[in-house]
Amino acid sequence: xxxxxxxxxxxxxxxxxxxxxxxxxxxxxxxxxxxxxxxxxxxxxxxxxxxxxxxxxxxxxxxxxxxxxxxxxxxxxxxxxxxxxxxxxxxxxxxxxxxxxxxxxxxxxxxxxxxxxxxxxxxxxxxxxxxxxxxxxxxxxxxxxxxxxxxxxxxxxxxxxxxxxxxxxxxxxxxxxxxxxxxxxxxxxxxxxxxxxxxxxxxxxxxxxxxxxxxxxxxxxxxxxxxxxxxxxxxxxxxxxxxxxxxxxxxxxxxxxxxxxxxxxxxxxxxxxxxxxxxxxxxxxxxxxxxxxxxxxxxxxxxxxxxxxxxxxxxxxxxxxxxxxxxxxxxxxxxxxxxxxxxxxxxxxxxxxxxxxxxxxxxxxxxxxxxxxxxxxxxxxxxxxxxxxx
Amino acid sequence: xxxxxxxxxxxxxxxxxxxxxxxxxxxxxxxxxxxxxxxxxxxxxxxxxxxxxxxxxxxxxxxxxxxxxxxxxxxxxxxxxxxxxxxxxxxxxxxxxxxxxxxxxxxxxxxxxxxxxxxxxxxxxxxxxxxxxx
Amino acid sequence: xxxxxxxxxxxxxxxxxxxxxxxxxxxxxxxxxxxxxxxxxxxxxxxxxxxxxxxxxxxxxxxxxxxxxxxxxxxxxxxxxxxxxxxxxxxxxxxxxxxxxxxxxxxxxxxxxxxxxxxxxxxxxxxxxxxxxxxxxxxxxxxxxxxxxxxxxxxxxxxxxxxxxxxxxxxxxxxxxxxxxxxxxxxxxxxxxxxxxxxxxxxxxxxxxxxxxxxxxxxxxxxxxxxxxxxxxxxxxxxxxxxxxxxxxxxxxxxxxxxxxxxxxxxxxxxxxx
Numbered sequence: 001x002x003x004x005x006x007x008x009x010x011x012x013x014x015x016x017x018x019x020x021x022x023x024x025x026x027x028x029x030x031x032x033x034x035x036x037x038x039x040x041x042x043x044x045x046x047x048x049x050x051x052x053x054x055x056x057x058x059x060x061x062x063x064x065x066x067x068x069x070x071x072x073x074x075x076x077x078x079x080x081x082x083x084x085x086x087x088x089x090x091x092x093x094x095x096x097x098x099x100x101x102x103x104x105x106x107x108x109x110x111x112x113x114x115x116x117x118x119x120x121x122x123x124x125x126x127x128x129x130x131x132x133x134x135x136x137x138x139x140x141x142x143x144x145x146x147x148x149x150x151x152x153x154x155x156x157x158x159x160x161x162x163x164x165x166x167x168x169x170x171x172x173x174x175x176x177x178x179x180x181x182x183x184x185x186x187x188x189x190x191x192x193x194x195x196x197x198x199x200x201x202x203x204x205x206x207x208x209x210x211x212x213x214x215x216x217x218x219x220x221x222x223x224x225x226x227x228x229x230x231x232x233x234x235x236x237x238x239x240x241x242x243x244x245x246x247x248x249x250x251x252x253x254x255x256x257x258x259x260x261x262x263x264x265x266x267x268x269x270x271x272x273x274x275x276x277x278x279x280x281x282x283x284x285x286x287x288x289x290x291x292x293x294x295x296x297x298x299x300x301x302x303x304x305x306x307x308x309x310x311x312x313x314x315x316x317x318x319x320x321x322x323x324x325x326x327x328x329x330x331x332x333x334x335x336x337x338x339x340x341x342x343x344x345x346x347x348x349x350x351x352x353x354x355x356x357x358x359x360x361x362x363x364x365x366x367x368x369x370x371x372x373x374x375x376x377x378x379x380x381x382x383x384x385x386x387x388x389x390x
Numbered sequence: 391x392x393x394x395x396x397x398x399x400x401x402x403x404x405x406x407x408x409x410x411x412x413x414x415x416x417x418x419x420x421x422x423x424x425x426x427x428x429x430x431x432x433x434x435x436x437x438x439x440x441x442x443x444x445x446x447x448x449x450x451x452x453x454x455x456x457x458x459x460x461x462x463x464x465x466x467x468x469x470x471x472x473x474x475x476x477x478x479x480x481x482x483x484x485x486x487x488x489x490x491x492x493x494x495x496x497x498x499x500x501x502x503x504x505x506x507x508x509x510x511x512x513x514x515x516x517x518x519x520x521x522x523x524x
Numbered sequence: 525x526x527x528x529x530x531x532x533x534x535x536x537x538x539x540x541x542x543x544x545x546x547x548x549x550x551x552x553x554x555x556x557x558x559x560x561x562x563x564x565x566x567x568x569x570x571x572x573x574x575x576x577x578x579x580x581x582x583x584x585x586x587x588x589x590x591x592x593x594x595x596x597x598x599x600x601x602x603x604x605x606x607x608x609x610x611x612x613x614x615x616x617x618x619x620x621x622x623x624x625x626x627x628x629x630x631x632x633x634x635x636x637x638x639x640x641x642x643x644x645x646x647x648x649x650x651x652x653x654x655x656x657x658x659x660x661x662x663x664x665x666x667x668x669x670x671x672x673x674x675x676x677x678x679x680x681x682x683x684x685x686x687x688x689x690x691x692x693x694x695x696x697x698x699x700x701x702x703x704x705x706x707x708x709x710x711x712x713x714x715x716x717x718x719x720x721x722x723x724x725x726x727x728x729x730x731x732x733x734x735x736x737x738x739x740x741x742x743x744x745x746x747x748x749x750x751x752x753x754x755x756x757x758x759x760x761x762x763x764x765x766x767x768x769x770x771x772x773x774x775x776x777x778x779x780x781x782x783x784x785x786x787x788x789x790x791x792x793x794x795x796x797x798x
Binding site: 469470473478519 | 561562563564565566569577603664666668672674675707709710711712713714715716726
């Protein structure tokens with residue numbers, strides 16, 4: 001089926017070329033970083049994780065969101081999702097690719113990355129992150145490819161794929177739980193030391209990922225002959241709504257614990273992010289944009305008449321995605337390091353080269369996504385009218 | 391038999407052959423001198439018995455393995471005394487033991503390494519002995 | 525013999541696995557180790573079960589007291605002095621009382637304690653979170669209690685830096701060598717992309733010497749005719765210096781509520797308690 005990615009319209013090739021150019025520029029900047037060290041980023045002794053790890057954290061969530069299509073279709077026989085589960089699985093593949101790439105560009109000694117496999121350390125959550133992410137990538141590639149090629153031939157997929165599909169359900173939950181555990185078990189970082197971290201991660205993942213999926217489905221309908229369908233999109237919209245309610249509620253819970261207990265270790269990071277601390281407030285405007293977008297998107301999603309309008313739904317999903325991207329992909333990681341262990345403030349802002357490398361990784365992810373979606377959509381276009389039977 | 395797309399194929403083949411044989415004709419005419427590591431450093435000249443930590447044959451083949459074992463003993467196990475096959479004891483240290491005698495990295499270590507196109511990154515951290523410019 | 529594509533791929537795959545898997549087996553069978561050689565610890569080496577340090581802040585008075593101690597460490601370990609504070613590397617440094625003991629802030633602490641610089645370094649915790657999170661065991665706990673760094677194995681993921689509640693670790697954001705004015709040729713530098721920190725002078729301990737900072741502070745005290753300000757010893761040895769000091773003077777540790785069990789104890793002093 002790979003050959004389907006090698007034929008396309010002029011628009012298709014222009015889009016691929018554009019993405020490759022961004023990857024190329026990012027790669028050149030990465031070579032510069034490889035030679036000169038991570039000092040070319042905005043990271044410091046105090047804020048030792050920044051944009052790269054923030055993006056990684058956010059994208060693990062997007063990857064996990066495929067399960068929000070798999071559960072209704074495979075566990076509850078929700079036939080409406082039959083044609084679009086593949087879009088979720090391939091989005092997971094592209095997202096995990098980006099996650100692994102972001103980790104790689106963040107390492108100080110990337111050539112030694114195999115040390116994690118040569119010297120396995122089960123007490124380290126990073127070890128488990130590598131295990132679950134690799135496993136999830138493998139699962140989604142195999143499941144997506146096998147089910148799609150069966151669809152293309154008009155037959156049921158082989159029965160052994162069912163076990164992998166069922167495995168992928170708890171596995172999806174595990175990837176984001178493990179990623180949350182990276183943060184939630186560190187004794188010195190009070191912003192992250194919360195039992196609700198994994199729950200928050202999952203809620204924001206199940207809101208943000210499907211929101212992206214809705215936007216991608218609408219784009220697919222506009223530019224190809226495959227129509228994911230109005231009802232499937234509406235169903236995903238409901239999932240996004242409930243997940244976002246949970247996410248905003250959980251954030252409120254964190255605020256309560258911090259500001260009712262008034263313990264400085266808990267309040268100071270929130271103060272830094274939302275009002276500024278000791279005269280430092282670089283992230284304040286960004287966090288408020290995130291909050292406003294979250295409230296606006298939730299409002300637009302909760303009212304059924306508005307959610308039913310695909311135009312409003314698209315706007316709400318876009319606002320939601322940006323809001324969660326800021327909150328998880330930036331605020332969460334940087335906020336954990338400020339104030340530093342000495343109650344001082346060292347601010348962080350990514351540099352130009354750092355941003356270019358990050359954009360390069362995103363472009364790589366979208367490149368993978370485009371190629372995989374081209375294959376999936378070509379199959380759907382070919383088999384139009386034939387019922388999906390998994 | 392007709393060769394379809396012959397023009398593109400032949401062109402591609404020529405480019406491929408050019409790339410593959412590049413290392414060979416790039417190095418035509420360059421002297422390929424056999425490595426000649428020198429062991430006439432002041433420290434070695436002062437030794438009564440001109441012996442390394444282990445025999446020459448062993449070192450030539452296995453010095454990297456020995457250094458890896460030394461690294462794990464010294465850093466990870468905290469054991470810094472190496473007793474060799476003849477019972478002689480040496481302090482485990484690249485900078486202070488090995489390079490104490492072989493203080494001419496350029497004429498010793500680099501001789502073979504350059505010839506074999508090997509680029510060990512030990513020297514990124516382990517300070518190589520400063521050599522005179524002669 | 526006709527063979528279809530699927531069979532060909534199966535044979536190719538199995539051959540690759542056997543070939544790649546065979547290499548380590550052959551390596552293992554090859555005899556590259558010498559029978560008679562073995563490794564020992566030096567007789568001179570200082571051994572202990574739980575190395576610890578006591579810092580009596582009341583004995584630190586002038587700027588020179590601090591400078592000597594920091595310079596002793598940073599100079600023999602080739603710690604670079606980088607201009608840009610964001611890239612800074614420090615194994616031992618000073619900070620205020622409030623910053624050293626956040627959570628113990630007290631407006632009514634004696635003036636001399638409030639404004640005096642405190643000495644900070646890695647606490648070599650008994651229950652170190654940094655060791656728990658390292659994915660390659662590049663940082664690990666030795667049997668003698670030292671939280672050690674293996675720079676050969678570190679992949680530079682900086683998880684340990686996020687885990688350390690005491691901000692004791694530094695990362696090489698750039699090549700340290702250009703900023704090194706003087707090199708100690710007997711000790712390596714580090715390279716780009718690895719994490720570093722105080723190692724309780726493990727290389728000196730193996731030669732029978734105490735950590736450089738402690739030795740320098742004791743030397744300075746002797747020169748000035750004062751009592752020493754830093755002590756080093758084995759907590760599990762009841763006759764050690766550190767045990768003697770800890771049994772007679774009240775000491776505190778940084779962030780004890782986190783349960784990491786630091787091995788660096790501080791005697792605060794101040795006015796009558798000096």
